[in-house]
Amino acid sequence: MQSQAIRKVVIVGGGTAGWMTAAAMSHFFNEMPIEICLIESDQIGTVGVGEATLPHLRYFNQTLGIDESDFMRRTQATYKLGIEFAGWGKHGDAYIHPFGDYGFPLGGVDFHQHWLAQRKLGNSYPIDDYSLGVVAARNERFSQPSQDPCSLLSTFSYAFHIDASLYAGYLQEYSVAKGVTRVEGKVVEVSQQSETGFIQSVTLASGSVIEGELFIDCSGFSALLIEKTLKSGFEDWSAWLPCNRAVAVPSAGVNKPPPYTRATAKTAGWQWEIPLQHRTGNGQVYCNEFIDDDTVLRDLLDSIDGEPLCEPNFLRFQTGKRKSSWKKNCIAIGLSAGFLEPLESTSIYLIQIAIMKLIELFPDVHCASAERNEFNRLIDLEYERVKDFLILHYHATERNDSAFWDYCRTMPIPDSLQHKMELFREQGHVVEYESGLFLKPSWLAVYLGQGLIPRGEHPCASQLPDSIVKSELDRMRRLVREAAESMPEHQAVIENLHAKINTKPAPDARMSLYGVGV
C-alpha cells in the first residue's frame, strides 16, 4: 500500500488557485513524505482583480492555522457582510443579500410567510429591516458575530474583500516555509506515459523537466493540462449566463470602505465595486453580443468614484465548466476547472471546495476511478448549485429596457430552477437541500429582493392572530435596529485592526454562509 502512495505533486500555475492548493497540501501533508512543487511564471499575469469572498474562506484560513488579523493586514482586507444588488429586479430597486437570515419563525411557520401576510394587510416594511446582517451593512457597522445560537448577534456571518494577488503572495510565504518548492518558469510541453496517458512530466522554456505523480492544473483559462493535453471537454453555459467579457480597473480608495460588495445591473451586464483598504476594485461584466467594449469602458470610468490607478484590464471568458475536473492523474483547480461570473463571489469558494475534496479523496499513484468519479460528481453538484442561483438573478427580473434584459427575462432556464421558482411563486416554499452553497436564506433574499412575490401562502400562515404577528414583527425590527446600532463603525474596526488594538480572536469558522444562530 505504501509503495503506491503519491510522493510528488506538481502544481502548474500560481495565483490564488495555485497557492491555495500548495498551502493546503503543505499543511495536511506536513508529516508525510510528499514533495510539492509549484511552477509559475512572472511573465504570465494572473487574472486577480480585487475579490470578494465567502465565509468559508475563514474556515480555510483557520484550518491552516492562519491568524485572521494578520491575514487581513497583509491582504488589505475589509469585512464583507453581504452583496448589494441594485437595479436587478427593476430600475431603482436595491437589496442586500446578506450572510444571514431574516427574522425568526413564528408558530412553526417561516418568518417570510408572516412578512408576506402582513404586507397584504398593509403593514409593509422592507424585508431588509429584519436581517441584522443587512441593517449592519447599510449602516456601515461591523462586529464579530456571537457564537451563542440564542443571541440575535449570531444570526449573521462575514467574509472579506481582499487583494487576491496579495493573498497569493501571503500563501506563497506560508507554503515555502512548509517546504513547498517554487519553480520559476513557463511550461511549454507536457509529456504523458504511453500506456496510461497519465501526465508524466512538464518541460519548461528553460529546458528543465519537472516530473510528478499527480498534477494540479492551475494554469487558468489556458487549461494547459486538463484541456490542451487531456482534452477533458467543456460544458458551455452561455445560453443561460450570456456574459462573456469583463473590464476591470482599480481606483483610489474611498475614505470609509463599506462592509459590503456592490453589484449594479447595467444595460447588458453589471458593475462590481469591491472596497479594499488601499483601493477599490471596479469592473463590469457584460455580453459583447449586446454591447460594445468602448461603451462599457466609458460607462465604467464615468461611474467610479476615485481616480483610476492603472490602465483597464480586458478579459474574455466563457461561462461553463470542464466536463471532468479530474481526469487521469490531473485535477483542474481554479479557472481551468470552469468559470462562473463573480456575481456571488464564488470563484475562490470553488477553488477551496476543490482543494478540500481532493485532500479528502487523495488518491494513490493509480488515481482509481472510484475517487475520480466521486470528486467529479461533487464538483458538478457545487457548480450546478451556483449556476442555478446565478441564473435566478438574471431571470427573475421585470427589466425590459434593453435587448439583453429581454433575453434574460424570457430565456428558457434549467428544469431544476424552473421547479424551484414555480414552487416559490405558488406558495412561498423554498426548495431545501443540504449540500452545496446557497440555502434557504439566500434564495429568499433574491426572490423577495427582485420582486418575486408568491401568489399564496401555507395554510398555517393564518393560524396566529394578526395582532400577535404584527407585534412580534415590530419587536424583531426593533431588536435588529438596536443590535446594529450597538455595533462599532466598520472603519473604526479596520483602523483598530491595523493599529493592533482591541483585536479579539476571531470566532470559530464553519463551512456555512450563515451564522450559528441561523
Add this chain to the structure above:
Amino acid sequence: MKEGCLKNIVILGAGLEGWSAAVALAKRLKGLDIGIRVIDDGEQHASGSVQIPGESEFHQLLGLDERTLIKRCSGTFRLATQYVNWHRDGHDFYLGGGECGANIGPIHFSDLVNSQQQLGTDLRFERFSVAAIAASQGRFSHPSRDRQSVLSTMDYTLQLDKESYRCLLKASAKSHGVGTVVGRVSSVDLNPSDGGVERIQLMDGESIEANLFLDCSGHRATLLDGALGDVYKDWSQYLPCNRQVKFSLENIKPNKSLGVVLSHAHGWIEQTPLRDKTAYNYTYQSEVSGTGDLLDSIQTVCGIKLSVEPKIHDLSPGRREQFWKKNCVALGAAAGQIDPSGLAGVHLLHEDILRLISLLPGGQSMGACSAEYNRRGRELYEHCRDFYALYYCSVNKYTSSKPVCDSAHRQPSNRPFWRHCQSLELPDSLASTLDLFMARCKLKLMDGSPIEPSRWYALLNGLGFIPQRCDPKVFALRQEDVKAHLQRMQQMTRQAAESLPPYDQYINQFVQQ
C-alpha cells in the same frame, strides 16, 4: 376563507398510517377550520411492533411523551440490534445506535480502523459503540446532553406495540376533532375536468368529498392505483423478503435494550422485547420456503410451537411512481415498502407526513407542491432502499478486494435464503457507494439521505466489508499511536457502557417520574 383553499381532508384507511396522518394534521392545522375525516373500511390491522427513532420530531408535534408511550403501548427502548448467523453461520454483529469511535483531527475513525485492518488486525465497530456494548449487557439510559461526554454519542429507538399505538393515535385524533366514517369503498369518482378524485362512494350509499385525499389503504392503494392508475416500481430484485407473519409470546424474558435478528433457512426472524411481552416478526422469501409447513419452520428455527398459524402478510418491496398525484397522496404501504426490519417503515411514514404538512397547498393549484413532494420522496425512498439492500449484500460479491483480514473470507452460508440473496441485483447507486467504499474507505456524499453516515460505516463493518485503501493521511501518524488511540477508545467505550444501570432499574425509575 379564500376560494379554492384546503377545507377538507379525507384519509382512506384506519390503520397506523391513517391515524398517524390524521392526528398529525389535526394538531398542526388546529384553529384553521379544516375538516379531517378517516374512512374505516374494516380492514384488519397488522399486529406486531413498530420501531420509532428516539426523540422523534413527529412525536414532538403530536405532544406524545415517552412515558405515556412506554406505559400505554408496552414500549421499550432499544440501543442496539444483534444480527445472528448473518451471511455466514457463526457470524454475528451488533449495530448500536449513534456514533462509533472518534476521529483524530481530519482523519476519520473508519480510516483509523482500516489502517489496522490492513496490518492484519480486524476491528469491530461494535467495540467502539457505547450503545452496542450497553445493549449486549442489558443496560440502558437516555443519552447524555453533555456533548463532551462519550455517553452523548448513543442513540436509541422506541419499540411499541403496534395495535395499542394505533389506538392511542386514534383516540388523540378524535379528541382533536377528527371524524370517522365507517364503510367499505364501492367506487371512486374522478373529476372530469382535472382528473383528480372527486368523491369516494361507500357501499351504504354515503358519498365522501374532499380537497385532498390521503391513501392509507395499504399496498393495493385504492386511490393512487385503483382510481388514478399510478404504477408501482417493484424492487424485489434488490430486497429479498416477500412474506411475513407476526406473533407474540408472554413469558419470554429477553434482554430489553437489545433487538435480535436471527437468520434462518428461508429468511430471518426478529425478536423485539416489549414491556409486557415479546414480539416476533418471522420474515421469509416464499420461493425459498416453497410449500413447506410454516408452523413447522417456525418451530425448527426458534423452538416456538404455535398452535394457530398466524396470518401471512405479503410484502412488496418497491415504491409508488408518484406518491402525490392530482389531489391524492399515498402514505405507508400505499407509498412503498422497503424492508420489514428496522426503522424503514415508520421512519419514512413520519418523514412523509411532516413533508406533506410543509407542502400543504395554500391555493387551488397543487402542481408545484406535489412535484416537490415527489422529488424529495424519491430521494428518501431510494436512499433507504440502498441501505436496506446492503444488509443482504454479501462481501463475496466483491472478490476483487484482496483479502486483508480473515473475516472477509469465511465460507458463505449455504442456507437457501443466503443462496437466494446471492442472486439479488444491486441498485446502481448502491454499487457506486460500495465501489468508493471498497476502494478508499470513504462513503460517498448522499445529499438528503435520512440515514446518517455513521450507520452506513457501522453496517459495512458489521457485514465484513474491508476497504483496500484508506486515507493516506493516516500514515502521517505513527501506527503505534493509532493503535494506542484505538485501544484507549475501546476502553473508554466499555467503561462508559458499563456505567449505565440495568434496563429494568432505569425504566422503573423513569416511568415513576
